[in-house]
Amino acid sequence: MALIEIRRLRKLFDGHPVLNGVDIDVAEGDVKVVMGPSGCGKSTLLRCINRLVEPSSGSIHFRGAEVTGPDVNVRSLRQQIGFLFQQFALYRHLSVLDNTALGLRKLKGMKKKEAAERALHELNRLDMAGHRHKFPAHLSGGQKQRVALARALAMDPAVILLDEPTSALDPVMAREVAQLINRLHGEGVTMLCVTHDLEFASAIAERVAFLDEGIVQVEDRLSVLYEDHAHPSIRNFFMKQERSS
């Protein structure tokens, strides 16, 4: 059974369907990549999984349990799902260490010292321990992304959702993030990543799901999608990106 099973997921904003029957599975230990043009509903898809956005219909099973029901403990669900935001969303008033330790103290109930040790372990894992006393404003984009990842990993989530993790980074930093994701994948971390960055996608996955007009149009190997595809939106998306890269 997949860790996340999404079936016929629909989300309407003001009557307009942004997601119009999405089916996606994410297996344990997998790195699933969803690509698609801007505004195709990629971010909405991620936000439906942890209920930051309420789905209009369809089902999302996480660890075999439906997450869209009214009796679901949303806070408990969110603690099992790490979320990485486009703009990193580090807490500006907290140091790197406190950013990473906050959830451990306030959500997992750890003592300050224990939480700091755990946070430091995660920061060390992502080569950020040396920056633990710095504040977010003093970090580069790539460093912020690492701290955001460390903050998510510290909570020991079953899966990490990554929302356009390279959109605010330059190409060099984007490649570093790709290497980092591959390393975490090697360590068994499950991830679902939405992106429109083809170079980044090809660096972290062989297969991608292509989302457009509210549905997954195709899920295939990137090498297949690069070829002259019959579906015009797929052809436009991948061939345009290939030219630009």
Added chain:
Amino acid sequence: MWAEFFRDLVDQGPLIMRGLGDSLLLTAIVSLTGFFLGLVVFYFRHCQFAIIRLILRGYISFFIGMPLIVLLFLMYYGLPPWGVSLSPFSVAVIGFTFNVAAYNAAYLTTAYHALDSAELEAARAAGFRPFQVFRLITLPQVLRFSVPALTNQVIRNLKDSSVAFLIQFNDFFSRVQELAATNFMFFRAYLFAAVVYLLLVMVLVLIARQIERRVMIPGVYIAPESLGSSAV
């Protein structure tokens, strides 16, 4: 003439010192009560219930819009016929608190708009309760951004405390007024009052700047004028 004035000042010294103490006490009390009520108003100003948000918006507009002296007169002279008779000190504390809380809530609300909404969403995504998001993410930042405006409000409270003498509260200014009325040296008396207020304000400004330096978020700069700190 100045020697004569200072002789009278020394004679009236105990009363003037008591008035000064009462002015400082009133300032301290209304700064605290106005701060905490302002926090409560700010918190509920962003709650999920539209009717509460509307009421509190009305509260802020009403008390910012109404001159403080009108509010004090309403309570001190207007309420006794209805059977509610309060001491000048009580009227001053209550009136100032409502007024100051409205201003403070407005400052905090302005600072709230300087927050990065992604941080709040990240905290919700992590599984924090709404009140935890408020306490751990919103409030620490909003308070830091608001320090210039909030400390300026304390300075304004000190200066505004002088209007309480109009409802028979024997503050510093009313004692100086009495001194001037006995020796008719109005210019010297009011100049003396001005110098004392100025010195007190200077002390408060120094304390305020110290607080600002201590609580500022490294690398984060919010233009003071965008947060209402130009109030003084």
